[in-house]
Amino acid sequence: MKKNIAYLSIFVVTLLAGCAGGSKMSKSAASYNNYEENLSSYRATYPDLPKEESLAPDQSNGPVSAEAGDPVDSDLQASLTRFARSNANRGVYNGFTILVYSGVDREKAFSTRNKLYNTLPSQVKAEMEYEQPRYLVKVGRYINRIEAQSLFHSIKQDFPSARIIQQRFGKEEEAEIIQESK
Numbered sequence: 001m002k003k004n005i006a007y008l009s010i011f012v013v014t015l016l017a018g019c020a021g022g023s024k025m026s027k028s029a030a031s032y033n034n035y036e037e038n039l040s041s042y043r044a045t046y047p048d049l050p051k052e053e054s055l056a057p058d059q060s061n062g063p064v065s066a067e068a069g070d071p072v073d074s075d076l077q078a079s080l081t082r083f084a085r086s087n088a089n090r091g092v093y094n095g096f097t098i099l100v101y102s103g104v105d106r107e108k109a110f111s112t113r114n115k116l117y118n119t120l121p122s123q124v125k126a127e128m129e130y131e132q133p134r135y136l137v138k139v140g141r142y143i144n145r146i147e148a149q150s151l152f153h154s155i156k157q158d159f160p161s162a163r164i165i166q167q168r169f170g171k172e173e174e175a176e177i178i179q180e181s182k
Contacts, residue, residue: 096148097167098165100155101159104134109128113128124151
């Protein structure tokens with residue numbers, strides 16, 4: 001019982017000591033009531049953007065009209081031409097393909113490939129590969145990722161797990177595919 005009284009008295013003394021210090025804090029806090037700090041001289045400033053009326057029609061930030069032409073096609077064609085010249089004597093090239101299915105279920109791989117045959121345009125061919133222990137169903141061969149985007153978005157609606165992956169293609173394989181399509 002004496003121990004409990006001793007602990008209680010220590011607790012009360014500690015509580016009163018803590019409350020007594022609070023009045024000192026409130027006096028020191030009151031001294032900061034009128035404190036002001038102006039940091040505007042340190043802020044970065046940027047010039048105002050020009051109004052859209054003052055921009056030339058080809059410099060506006062709005063959507064590009066159909067009459068303006070398609071600048072992506074010319075840039076893409078130039079890029080493809082540079083790529084073809086630099087890789088003319090190489091046996092392989094790096095590119096991209098759309099991976100639609102990857103798994104160990106053979107039946108699901110075949111059904112995925114068959115469904116792709118029915119839904120894809122005739123010029124695009126779905127290929128199935130077996131890399132032990134999994135089956136891969138891939139569509140298309142593209143040099144740039146951006147080329148695969150339009151087909152990828154249409155496939156993604158029916159196959160949500162589809163993704164664009166990097167792949168190395170051989171020129172002999174490309175020549176065979178071109179011969180088969182003719």
